[in-house]
Structure formats: C-alpha cells, structure tokens
Amino acid sequence: MIPARADIVVVGGGSAGCTLAATLAGRPGRTVVLLESGPGYASTGTAPPELLDASRLPVGPESRWTAQYPVLLAGRPGTIARGRVLGGSGAVNGGYFVRGRPGDFDAWPPSWSFDHVLPYFRLIEHDSDFGDEWHGAAGPVPVSRTPWSRLHAVARAFHDAAVAAGHLPVEDLNAPGPVGVGRVPLNIANGVRMGPALSSLMPALASPNLTVCSGTRARRVVMSGAEAVGVEVDGGDGVAFIEAGSVVLCAGAVESPRLLLLSGIGPADELATLGVAPVVDLPGVGTGFTDHPEVAVPYRYRSDLPLGAAVLETVLHTDELELRPYTAPFADSVPGSGAAVPVLGVVLTRPRSRGRLIFDARDPYAAALLDYGYLDDPRDRAALRHGVASAVHLLAAMDEVVDPHSVPTGAADVDDEWLAAHLGTSQHLSGSCRMGSDDSAVVDDRCRVHGAERLFVADTSVFPQVPSRGPHATVVMLARRVADAL
Ligand SMILES: Cc1cc2nc3c(=O)[nH]c(=O)nc-3n(C[C@H](O)[C@H](O)[C@H](O)COP(=O)(O)OP(=O)(O)OC[C@H]3O[C@@H](n4cnc5c(N)ncnc54)[C@H](O)[C@@H]3O)c2cc1C
Numbered sequence: 495m496i497p498a499r500a501d502i503v504v505v506g507g508g509s510a511g512c513t514l515a516a517t518l519a520g521r522p523g524r525t526v527v528l529l530e531s532g533p534g535y536a537s538t539g540t541a542p543p544e545l546l547d548a549s550r551l552p553v554g555p556e557s558r559w560t561a562q563y564p565v566l567l568a569g570r571p572g573t574i575a576r577g578r579v580l581g582g583s584g585a586v587n588g589g590y591f592v593r594g595r596p597g598d599f600d601a602w603p604p605s606w607s608f609d610h611v612l613p614y615f616r617l618i619e620h621d622s623d624f625g626d627e628w629h630g631a632a633g634p635v636p637v638s639r640t641p642w643s644r645l646h647a648v649a650r651a652f653h654d655a656a657v658a659a660g661h662l663p664v665e666d667l668n669a670p671g672p673v674g675v676g677r678v679p680l681n682i683a684n685g686v687r688m689g690p691a692l693s694s695l696m697p698a699l700a701s702p703n704l705t706v707c708s709g710t711r712a713r714r715v716v717m718s719g720a721e722a723v724g725v726e727v728d729g730g731d732g733v734a735f736i737e738a739g740s741v742v743l744c745a746g747a748v749e750s751p752r753l754l755l756l757s758g759i760g761p762a763d764e765l766a767t768l769g770v771a772p773v774v775d776l777p778g779v780g781t782g783f784t785d786h787p788e789v790a791v792p793y794r795y796r797s798d799l800p801l802g803a804a805v806l807e808t809v810l811h812t813d814e815l816e817l818r819p820y821t822a823p824f825a826d827s828v829p830g831s832g833a834a835v836p837v838l839g840v841v842l843t844r845p846r847s848r849g850r851l852i853f854d855a856r857d858p859y860a861a862a863l864l865d866y867g868y869l870d871d872p873r874d875r876a877a878l879r880h881g882v883a884s885a886v887h888l889l890a891a892m893d894e895v896v897d898p899h900s901v902p903t904g905a906a907d908v909d910d911e912w913l914a915a916h917l918g919t920s921q922h923l924s925g926s927c928r929m930g931s932d933d934s935a936v937v938d939d940r941c942r943v944h945g946a947e948r949l950f951v952a953d954t955s956v957f958p959q960v961p962s963r964g965p966h967a968t969v970v971m972l973a974r975r976v977a978d979a980l
C-alpha cells in the first residue's frame with residue numbers, strides 16, 4: 495500500500511536511491527518511502543536471475559528490466575537502455591566499480607574535493623584485496639579484482655601487451671597515483687552483480703521506518719510555492735498523493751530532470767512549451783550533460799574462448815583515454831544485441847562534447863530524446879583517432895588470442911566517417927542537473943535544488959561532469975554522503 499505521508503520520499507530505487515534509502519532506514523526516528531517505477535523483489539533469493547548473473551547485461555531490446563531511450567550519437571540515431579527495476583542501472587550494469595580520479599573532483603564545489611569524498615568511498619565498500627588507507631573494510635559493497643590466475647585470456651593478453659608497449663602496471667586502480675594498466679575493481683561476488691539493491695537495500699528491508707513501493711511511478715513533485723510538499727504518484731490503481739517532509743529525486747540523469755520540469759522547475763521557455771506552470775526558472779535542467787563516447791574496434795579471436803567471465807577484467811588508462819578489452823562479444827554479454835564480433839573499446843574519458851535532453855511537448859511522459867553532440871569537437875575526434883591507433887597496436891601484439899588478419903588495417907588514420915560508424919556510448923550519463931553556484935547550476939553543494947525548499951536531487955544528474963572513470967562508485971559515494979546531510 496502507498497503510505498499517505500513520509501518524512502522523506504526518495505524517488506527512484508536505483509544505485510543512488512537504494513543507497514540513500516538504506517542509509518536513512520538505519521536511523522530510526524524518520525519515516526522513509528522509496529518509490530521505484532520498475533518491478534521490485536524482496537530478497538536476493540527472489541531477485542530475477544538475469545539481474546544476478548554478472549557476466550551478462552540484461553539490457554538488450556527485449557529486456558524487461560530497462561527503459562529504452564532514442565539517442566542521437568554524432569547525429570546518428572540509436573537507442574540506449576537504463577535500468578528500470580529495483581536497483582536501477584546498477585542492477586543491470588557491467589560491475590565495474592572504479593572511483594573517479596582525485597583530479598575529477600577539481601570540477602566539483604570545494605566541499606567535494608577528493609579529500610572530502612575519500613572517507614565516503616571507504617564507507618561504501620569492503621575491498622577484499624586491499625586494506626590500506628585508501629580502502630574500506632566494513633561497507634556494504636563487496637569489491638575485488640579477478641585473481642591473476644583466473645583472468646580471462648583476452649584480459650591477460652591485453653594486460654601483457656600494454657605492459658610490453660611501455661604502459662605502467664597499476665596494482666590498485668582505486669588508489670590515487672599514476673595511470674596505467676591494471677585489473678578492474680568489480681562489485682561482483684561469486685559471479686553475482688552486487689549493486690546497491692542487493693548489497694544495501696535488501697538488508698535494510700526489515701527496518702520499520704522504510705517502505706519500498708515498487709511499480710510506482712512519481713508523476714511530479716507537488717510544490718506549494720517554492721516548497722516541495724509531496725509527490726504525485728501512479729501505482730497502477732490511479733493517481734495518489736504522498737505528503738513529504740522532504741523529497742529527494744534519485745530517478746537518474748534522464749528522469750530526475752524530467753520530474754523537475756513537470757514540477758515547474760527548469761528553463762522558463764521549456765516550461766512554457768510543455769505547458770507547465772513555472773515555479774523556479776533554472777536554465778540548466780536537462781542541458782549540458784556529459785557521457786563517455788566509446789569507439790568499438792572490431793577483431794576476431796584465433797579460436798573460441800570461454801564465456802562467463804566478468805565483462806571487463808583489465809583496463810588501460812592514459813591521460814584522456816580508457817581502453818577496454820571486453821571478455822566476450824556483445825552478442826553473448828548483452829543478450830539480444832546481435833553484435834557477434836569481439837571489440838576493444840576506446841573511450842574518451844574527458845570529452846568536450848555536451849548533450850541535451852529533448853522532451854516531447856505533446857506527451858511529456860514519452861521517452862526523452864538524448865542528443866549527445868558526440869564528435870562535435872575536433873579535439874575529441876583527434877583523441878579518439880589516437881586511441882584507435884593504440885588499440886590496433888595492442889591488438890596486433892595480442893597474438894595468442896587475436897587473429898592477426900582481423901585487426902583493422904589502416905585504422906591508425908581512420909576518418910570521421912569510420913569513427914561515427916563505430917561510435918557508441920559507455921552509458922555513463924551525468925550532469926543533466928549540475929551541482930554548483932553558476933547560472934546553469936541546478937543544485938547547491940548539498941544537492942538542494944536552487945530556489946526550492948525541501949527538494950533535493952542526488953544521482954549522476956548532479957555531477958558537474960562525467961568522472962573520467964565509470965560513474966557507479968562515485969554515485970554510490972554521493973548518495974551515501976547526501977544521506978548523512980539530510
Ligand atoms: C548498461 C549499463 C552498463 C553500465 N556499466 C557500468 C559499469 O560497469 N561501471 C560503472 O561505473 N557504471 C556503469 N554504468 C553506469 C551506472 O550504472 C549508472 O551511472 C548508475 O547506476 C546510475 O545511478 P543513478 O542512481 O543515477 O540512476 P539509476 O541507477 O538509473 O536509477 C534510477 C532509478 O529511478 C527509477 N525511476 C526513474 N523515473 C522514476 C519515476 N518517475 N518514479 C519512480 N522511479 C523512477 C528508475 O526505474 C531507476 O530504477 C552502466 C550503465 C548502464 C545502463
């Protein structure tokens with residue numbers, strides 16, 4: 495049953511929402527309602543098996559656990575998926591749990607410097623490989639790396655080729671220090687993807703002050719003047735209202751900005767187009783998002799290789815690139831994707847391109863269009879071309895596993911057309927409701943929506959820009975910290 499009132503309503507049971515609600519549930523005295531539009535489950539044992547198997551991402555076109563969005567990547571149409579199930583995108587992702595680099599936080603307000611966030615990175619994890627000053631030993635998220643003896647052949651060959659090419663071997667990618675090649679920190683335990691739903695929320699479900707409403711979509715935040723007083727929801731039996739002491743939006747980098755817009759908070763001209771009465775004119779809502787463009791360099795194996803490994807076990811970082819030797823073709827790791835050829839991913843970690851969300855004025859609840867603006871900047875194209883050249887060089891050196899005739903020839907001077915044809919996105923969408931104090935900022939450094947009262951956003955929307963690594967560890971850290979400040 496949907497409660498009539500809660501002290502805190504958390505909208506969105508994804509990576510951030512599960513972390514935040516579970517943390518608040520551990521503190522008696524305040525009631526917490528967690529709303530999730532997708533399906534739920536009440537224990538790890540009853541969670542859908544597709545969410546558990548960390549070697550596969552259940553995000554293909556037939557997935558029951560995602561929402562699909564149309565996108566424009568470098569002007570070309572495509573589709574991306576985001577988790578729409580208890581656990582959100584963290585319940586369907588690659589299990590790569592690497593922190594943002596210390597320098598990434600220079601773009602954040604000073605209260606989010608690396609020194610400020612390190613205690614929270616430690617608090618959220620228990621790392622079974624490292625017990626030094628950089629790591630936690632008692633947090634909910636299990637972190638480990640695939641043991642050297644069990645590395646997939648592709649991961650091992652890539653690591654050795656990168657070291658032979660002069661890249662620094664890095665033991666711990668979650669500690670500060672120089673960049674290089676190393677084993678990926680994974681939130682995977684015994685083959686199970688341990689996102690925040692399983693690691694944090696499930697153990698908190700027995701808390702008497704927490705109510706989880708799955709299959710319940712927030713339609714908008716109800717405002718009284720500039721004050722958030724509740725949430726209008728649709729749980730399948732019609733529209734209901736939950737009165738709230740505070741509302742925290744954790745609906746992800748597409749849906750949190752949409753909810754703000756539908757609540758009257760956003761660019762004044764867009765609110766007018768959508769026919770929503772304005773409450774706060776915030777030009778930054780839904781604009782200027784960042785993500786990682788990723789070019790897939792195709793090749794073939796010499797002979798069949800085993801399936802069932804984590805999707806990514808080793809990775810190489812340079813100043814502006816991440817090279818990702820996936821351990822299986824996407825046809826195997828993303829059922830239904832149909833991409834049968836193995837690829838080495840070339841990711842631009844600090845892209846200059848900025849994207850925007852486009853909502854349909856005729857139906858504001860229809861899936862938003864994500865226009866990424868990838869490859870707009872010639873420096874991004876040059877960096878990716880350089881990355882493809884490095885990838886080709888490394889693939890050529892991985893001769894134990896790579897068919898030498900399959901490596902693209904002439905790829906070192908690929909043109910823009912080739913880049914665009916092989917372009918995808920790492921699905922690390924960030925910064926659609928940025929934190930800061932400038933005119934385009936949407937929340938302050940405590941994640942409070944500018945100009946509104948009792949209303950917060952706490953998910954990857956608020957990152958000032960996408961971290962130079964995958965965002966998952968960083969968003970869990972952020973949610974854990976925001977919970978302390980509520
Ligand atoms: C396929 C894929 C693979 C990825 N792999 C990695 C990886 O290996 N490593 C990494 O670092 N990052 C990875 N990412 C990114 C990372 O998982 C996400 O950035 C992170 O999980 C986002 O967390 P979030 O809380 O901001 O949003 P989400 O986890 O997406 O949560 C948002 C939740 O809100 C719910 N919701 C939305 N609207 C409403 C509404 N109106 N009412 C109620 N509920 C609502 C959604 O259903 C969803 O459950 C991947 C992402 C994807 C999609």
